[in-house]
Amino acid sequence: MKIRFITFIMVLGLILSACATATSQVPVTTEAVTEVPVVEEPTGGGMVVLIIPEEPTTLNYYMSDAAITRQVADATSMTGLVVVDEKGEFIPVLAAELPTDANGGLSADKLTVTWKLLPDLKWSDGEPLTSDDVKFTWEALSNPTSGALAGTGGIELITAIDTPDATTAVVHYSAPWAGYLAQFAYGLFPRHAAGDPAVMSEWEWNRQPVGAGPFVVSEWASGESISMDPNPNYYQEGKPYLSKLVFRIIPEPAAQLALMKQGDAHVQLWPGVDDPNEYGTYVGEGAHEEMVPGVWNLAIDFNLSKPFDGDPGATEPHPILGDLRVRQATSSAIDYDTLIQDVLRNTVAASTSPFAYGWYQCDIPRTHPYDVDTANTLLDEAGWKMGSDGIRVAEGALYAEDGTRLSLELQGYTNFEPLQKTEEFIVENLKAVGVEAKIQNYDFSIIFGAYEDNSPRMIGDYDMLIYDRSLSIEPQGAVENDYLSTQIPTAENPTGGNIWRWVNTDGDAFIQQAGSTFDLAVRKAAYCGLGNLIATELPQLYIYIYQDGYGYANNLSGYVVSTWGSMVWDVQNWKLVGE
Amino acid sequence: MTNRSLGSQILHRFFKHRLAVFAVVLLALMVVLALGANLTQYTPTEQDPSNPFMSPTTAHWFGTDELGRDIFTRILYGSRVSLLVGLISTLLTISLGVAVGAISGYYGGWLDNVLMRITDTFLTFPTIFVLIILSSLLRELPFPWLKNSILVVIVIIAALSWMWPARLVRSLFITLREREFVTATRALGGSSAGIIIRHILPNCLGPILVSGTLQMAYAIITESGLSYLGFGVQPPTPTWGAILSTAQVYVFRAPWMAIYPGVMIFITVMTINYIGDGLRDAFDPYVIHSEK
Numbered sequence: 001m002k003i004r005f006i007t008f009i010m011v012l013g014l015i016l017s018a019c020a021t022a023t024s025q026v027p028v029t030t031e032a033v034t035e036v037p038v039v040e041e042p043t044g045g046g047m048v049v050l051i052i053p054e055e056p057t058t059l060n061y062y063m064s065d066a067a068i069t070r071q072v073a074d075a076t077s078m079t080g081l082v083v084v085d086e087k088g089e090f091i092p093v094l095a096a097e098l099p100t101d102a103n104g105g106l107s108a109d110k111l112t113v114t115w116k117l118l119p120d121l122k123w124s125d126g127e128p129l130t131s132d133d134v135k136f137t138w139e140a141l142s143n144p145t146s147g148a149l150a151g152t153g154g155i156e157l158i159t160a161i162d163t164p165d166a167t168t169a170v171v172h173y174s175a176p177w178a179g180y181l182a183q184f185a186y187g188l189f190p191r192h193a194a195g196d197p198a199v200m201s202e203w204e205w206n207r208q209p210v211g212a213g214p215f216v217v218s219e220w221a222s223g224e225s226i227s228m229d230p231n232p233n234y235y236q237e238g239k240p241y242l243s244k245l246v247f248r249i250i251p252e253p254a255a256q257l258a259l260m261k262q263g264d265a266h267v268q269l270w271p272g273v274d275d276p277n278e279y280g281t282y283v284g285e286g287a288h289e290e291m292v293p294g295v296w297n298l299a300i301d302f303n304l305s306k307p308f309d310g311d312p313g314a315t316e317p318h319p320i321l322g323d324l325r326v327r328q329a330t331s332s333a334i335d336y337d338t339l340i341q342d343v344l345r346n347t348v349a350a351s352t353s354p355f356a357y358g359w360y361q362c363d364i365p366r367t368h369p370y371d372v373d374t375a376n377t378l379l380d381e382a383g384w385k386m387g388s389d390g391i392r393v394a395e396g397a398l399y400a401e402d403g404t405r406l407s408l409e410l411q412g413y414t415n416f417e418p419l420q421k422t423e424e425f426i427v428e429n430l431k432a433v434g435v436e437a438k439i440q441n442y443d444f445s446i447i448f449g450a451y452e453d454n455s456p457r458m459i460g461d462y463d464m465l466i467y468d469r470s471l472s473i474e475p476q477g478a479v480e481n482d483y484l485s486t487q488i489p490t491a492e493n494p495t496g497g498n499i500w501r502w503v504n505t506d507g508d509a510f511i512q513q514a515g516s517t518f519d520l521a522v523r524k525a526a527y528c529g530l531g532n533l534i535a536t537e538l539p540q541l542y543i544y545i546y547q548d549g550y551g552y553a554n555n556l557s558g559y560v561v562s563t564w565g566s567m568v569w570d571v572q573n574w575k576l577v578g579e
Numbered sequence: 580m581t582n583r584s585l586g587s588q589i590l591h592r593f594f595k596h597r598l599a600v601f602a603v604v605l606l607a608l609m610v611v612l613a614l615g616a617n618l619t620q621y622t623p624t625e626q627d628p629s630n631p632f633m634s635p636t637t638a639h640w641f642g643t644d645e646l647g648r649d650i651f652t653r654i655l656y657g658s659r660v661s662l663l664v665g666l667i668s669t670l671l672t673i674s675l676g677v678a679v680g681a682i683s684g685y686y687g688g689w690l691d692n693v694l695m696r697i698t699d700t701f702l703t704f705p706t707i708f709v710l711i712i713l714s715s716l717l718r719e720l721p722f723p724w725l726k727n728s729i730l731v732v733i734v735i736i737a738a739l740s741w742m743w744p745a746r747l748v749r750s751l752f753i754t755l756r757e758r759e760f761v762t763a764t765r766a767l768g769g770s771s772a773g774i775i776i777r778h779i780l781p782n783c784l785g786p787i788l789v790s791g792t793l794q795m796a797y798a799i800i801t802e803s804g805l806s807y808l809g810f811g812v813q814p815p816t817p818t819w820g821a822i823l824s825t826a827q828v829y830v831f832r833a834p835w836m837a838i839y840p841g842v843m844i845f846i847t848v849m850t851i852n853y854i855g856d857g858l859r860d861a862f863d864p865y866v867i868h869s870e871k
Contacts, residue, residue, distance in 0.1 A: 342628035
């Protein structure tokens, strides 16, 4: 009887903990909720606790394409010459002014850009920050073995950087680079404290950076928190106002909300509550949620090349998706309105191309809107006849052998509820027209792995991928990397981004045109031309844009929520009311 | 009494344990419900996005989930995978654990050392990294169906959990092998295998069964965790663990999404516990001998 009672208690405990965590792969919730960092409240300012759902692997933005990196790094290591403000405009930060035609910063032939730095700048360790550090940043990023993969657009066009004095950096380009203002927007490396550019991934600096940002990393407890103290050498006198910043790594949404409710945290990144009006019901009256139009644009990527043939290139078409009519039918099968209005409750906005926001925003109609009849007709015409089990079978299809089932794998990443809901909805939509889509979700690290890691998207071993991507205010570098026909990832070009393996000379021409001029109107027209081509040829099917949500404690002030910045892009201005 | 065979004695004692019999009936009922899941008026993936998070009604006995799917139907379908994974992986875990623990504890010496160091090695594996590596390896293999096979899930769960029953059984064997009845059997010429299976093991059944019932709940929850890493059952196919896992985001808005799968896991585990209890009483050597 005694054993039976003990068993009962143990089983009950197990079930209750299961209800709270629902998976054994993640840290235990109760610890996350009750374990508040014991840090003495500093005087002269307040301590702000920010909740992040995952841990950044590095604070070196250039080494990572994970969105979480900037959300932490912007507070410390990634302060550059300029920043993009909430209006989408460049404003100088470490630069004294923006180099333009008018002030002589941009030469008439557009091949020379002269950056003037603010006087008496210092790194967080007290060493002077000079134009030589700008030069070193270029040297580091252009090193072929550095492994830098983000924010490097235009770097290869720089032929030299002259440093006539400590505050002047003269950048020479081999060809005009329309994105020159963003060239050093993502942060600088200190020559004296960074390391050998050839082994950038091994720098200690990546986790303990000497930076020019408002805060300095004081402690990094892996899996738990990253703490920061104010940078005593910050260039803005009297700032930052806060005296401590603690990023707590809490993967579980319920635990995050509990911390906000208890008042133990002040900022929650991406709360995952799809309706801001409901946020208060979860966290009480001490906090609220703010949403801004985001930049994360969700699309289905179609692999146009044959998968699992050992060839990452685009030599052979995909047996099913190589036929444009199948891609068009997929587009026609999806009930976009119900998805956006009912499933995601209008917390996302429809999108049809990568150019969906910013100065390059294009109004592109959906070429194949929801129409089940059209989808069925297209598939019939493409030689896919309805099978006895409701899934179509090839009978005279363009590339597939007769008898092939119209069955495709839909890959996404795990642990993101809105994405999973979208996947499940689309699978039902496709089933209705006789297309079997099988969800195969992978951990973030597998989906976004590198070519060398045999990531399916990089080596071309997938059918359809579904995830969100973004463009920055200066998109040229990313557009070139993702859409040029020459950028299909292969062993020779492992960082190429044309993962849908789309070869299109018209597209290439639009991209070249957008990169050859500084005239924004011409550039926008070129991007819209490319956007229209993508919407017609459907290497990707754009579906919607997320809004970015942040939870804020009501006693925090001074912040400005920005589409273009991370949550801490203006952390030097934050204050705690009553401190 | 003496005319009765050992088998009928065991059966008789089991049927005297009313809770155990009740548990068998309940488990049988759950299996019947799982097999008859397609008799409900909904399908497990049928969506009604305009009616999400409906609380329980006569139309939807357990309410609806975030996509307006009928939770009752999903739980019935989910029980197919969850019961299968729970029962078979537990059997596998316990069998492997008992075998290793019994040999290690009975023979001792170098064999014990080797087996326990292997056990320790398995215990030191960081589960999450092992799973990520396995996920990558399975993806690379020329058998793509393998990564979504329930068999793989069962084997992985067993491979990562047999160590606990192994250590438990080893410690029990170390104590029991020194007892008089073992020495007596050995003196009478009993073989080692006979001593292990017929004499020591029946005395360990209680703790083993308790360990097994806990393992069962662990397996059901772990199954849903594995799908996070790209193994096993993928959405929208329902499993109890997956339903529970999704429900955590909506636990304040729609608590029934978490309660029903939680209750089903609870009932299953209790059922197994009582059946185990009944089996332990039925196999208890003291009781059997006292009845002779």
